[in-house]
Amino acid sequence: MDVMEKLLASSASKIVNIRRGQEIEGEIVAINDSEIILDLGAKSEAVLPKKEFSSAQLEKLKIGEKVKAFVIFSENENGQVVLSLNLPQPKSGIRRGRGKNWLRFKNSQTNKSKLSGTVVEINKGGLIVEADSVRGFLPNSLSGFEVLNKNVSSAQELIGQAVNFLVSEVDENANKLIFTQKGLTEDAVRAKLRNFKKGQNFKGKVVSILPFGVVVEKDDVRGLVLISEVAWERTEDLSAFFKNQEIEALVLGVDEDLGRLNLSIKQLNEDPFVKLAQIYPADEVVKGEITNVSDAGVVVALTGAEGFLPSSKMDQDITYEVGKSQSFLVDGADTQKRRITLAPFRTSTEGLIYK
Numbered sequence: 001m002d003v004m005e006k007l008l009a010s011s012a013s014k015i016v017n018i019r020r021g022q023e024i025e026g027e028i029v030a031i032n033d034s035e036i037i038l039d040l041g042a043k044s045e046a047v048l049p050k051k052e053f054s055s056a057q058l059e060k061l062k063i064g065e066k067v068k069a070f071v072i073f074s075e076n077e078n079g080q081v082v083l084s085l086n087l088p089q090p091k092s093g094i095r096r097g098r099g100k101n102w103l104r105f106k107n108s109q110t111n112k113s114k115l116s117g118t119v120v121e122i123n124k125g126g127l128i129v130e131a132d133s134v135r136g137f138l139p140n141s142l143s144g145f146e147v148l149n150k151n152v153s154s155a156q157e158l159i160g161q162a163v164n165f166l167v168s169e170v171d172e173n174a175n176k177l178i179f180t181q182k183g184l185t186e187d188a189v190r191a192k193l194r195n196f197k198k199g200q201n202f203k204g205k206v207v208s209i210l211p212f213g214v215v216v217e218k219d220d221v222r223g224l225v226l227i228s229e230v231a232w233e234r235t236e237d238l239s240a241f242f243k244n245q246e247i248e249a250l251v252l253g254v255d256e257d258l259g260r261l262n263l264s265i266k267q268l269n270e271d272p273f274v275k276l277a278q279i280y281p282a283d284e285v286v287k288g289e290i291t292n293v294s295d296a297g298v299v300v301a302l303t304g305a306e307g308f309l310p311s312s313k314m315d316q317d318i319t320y321e322v323g324k325s326q327s328f329l330v331d332g333a334d335t336q337k338r339r340i341t342l343a344p345f346r347t348s349t350e351g352l353i354y355k
Contacts, residue, residue, distance in 0.1 A: 022071045024083070027292075028063050032237050034211075038067060038083070041294030046081035047124065053085070073125050073137075082123055101132040102172040109167035114184065116164050122155045124211045124227060129163060129179055136177035138165060140212040140226065144181030145189050145259025148208070148215045148222040154239075155211050185259030192221050193254050196261055201268075203248045209238050216247060216263060223261035225249055232271045232338070276305050277333035280340045284330045293320050300328060300342060307340040315344035 026038030026046050036053075038046040048069050050058060061067075069083035108115050117131030126139040127147070138147075152158045168180035196202065204218035213226040227235055229252070235241070249263035280286065280302070288307055292299040298320045300307035309328060314320065328342040 023068055024071060024081070025066055025068045026083075028061060028065050028067060030236065031061060031063070033239075035236075036061065036067070037080075037236065038069075039292060040081065041292070041296045046083045048083040048085070049123075073123075080124065082125055101134050102170070104132060105134070105136075105167050105170045105177060106172075109170050112166060112183070114164050114166060116162055117179075119159050119161050119163060122158055122211055126212060127158070127163070129165065134177060136167075136179045138163070138179040138181070140210075140224075142168065142178075142180040142182060142258070143224075144257075145185055145222055146181060148224060148260055150208065152208050152210075153244075154209060158210070181259075182257040185256060189221075189259045190256045192219065193256055193259065193261065195219075196221065196251055196254055198251055198253055200251050201248055202251050202261060202263055203246060205246050206242050206244055209242050211238075214238055214242050214247075216249060221261065222259070223249065223251070223263040225263045225265055229264035229266055232266050232269075232273065271335070271338075273305070273333075273335065273338045277335065277340065280305065280330045280333065282330055282332055285327055285345055286330055286340075286342075287325060287327045289325050290320055290322050293322055298342075300326070302340060305340050306338075307342045308334070308337075309342040309344070313343050315346060318344055318346065 024040065024046070026040045028036055029039045029045070030037040031050070034050055036048040036050055038048060040046055046069075048067065053061070069085050071081060072084045073082040105115075107113070115131055117129040117136070119127050120130045120135065121128040124140075126137060126141070126143060128135055129138050130136075146164060147158075150158060150161060152161075163181075164184060165179040165181055166183060167177070168182075169176060169178040171177075202216070202218065202223055204216040204221075204223060206214055207217045207222075208215035211227075213224050214230065216223045216225060227238060230238065230241075247265065248268065249265050250267045251261055252264050252267065253262040255262060286302055286307070288300040288302040290298055291301050295311060297311045298309040298314065300309065307328060309320075313331070318326075320326070327345045329345045331341040331343040333339075334341050
């Protein structure tokens with residue numbers, strides 16, 4: 001079984017009104033090697049690093065338990081909220097420094113001068129980099145050739161390494177500091193990138209596996225497959241599917257400013273949900289098991305797909321309980337969230353079905 005088959009065989013919507021520093025509660029739905037996945041309701045998920053728990057605490061964590069934590073980032077590249085057990089420091093992982101340090105970042109932004117810092121943390125959203133005792137955020141969408149060219153096999157090897165960057169956003173009052181590597185690409189790298197075009201296939205070797213994606217290399221050109229572009233189904237642990245093998249991907253774009261190719265594996269194949277949705281036509285009666293009930297609605301496990309009944313359409317005369325098998329009407333197919341939208345099914349005294 002090749003990589004794509006494995007990914008398709010394995011099985012988030014953006015949370016709104018979530019702010020940094022907010023305490024939020026979620027239900028544990030999965031525990032992998034490095035993270036705990038929490039369901040925040042309505043298919044919205046959050047990730048909480050396992051390293052923040054002691055060994056004794058980890059032993060007690062079970063699927064279905066509720067956990068409270070603080071919001072660090074409202075959304076990572078995979079559409080998940082990033083949480084921590086500790087109340088976060090100022091926005092974007094920044095630790096407040098002295099005014100003169102912030103002035104240096106402001107001057108750097110104005111003059112577009114290069115700075116250097118040390119990677120202190122890495123997550124699915126990107127890198128947290130410390131410079132002059134102040135921490136800033138380098139999103140994976142702004143991480144360039146220098147990061148991709150580190151030749152690290154894991155995220156842990158990247159921590160402690162020096163990286164160069166420019167300042168994209170700086171606001172001391174809001175404690176906001178965003179870094180970028182756009183514009184730091186050497187001419188030699190830019191020239192090699194011009195040999196590739198959007199839409200062509202790219203065959204290369206996996207050289208790094210990071211929380212936010214897979215780095216692929218060919219002829220000294222680096223490409224990044226973001227975790228959201230690995231498979232149509234949600235992917236949690238990239239190391240379970242990739243080692244140092246050769247893979248094929250589709251070039252989504254050539255970014256000379258960042259010095260990288262933006263790649264996709266999933267775009268080489270049609271989204272299987274498109275065909276799956278065809279077996280769930282509107283107004284058809286379907287039966288499934290309720291897996292989650294929240295203020296946002298009801299999540300239902302259907303055959304080969306997931307269904308969702310929004311709270312706005314919930315019938316107040318019907319009881320929705322987790323674990324209960326129930327009939328619903330198909331309302332439509334949400335291709336963006338890759339789930340079947342549902343409506344209540346009920347036969348009135350006149351034998352009519354309505355939704």
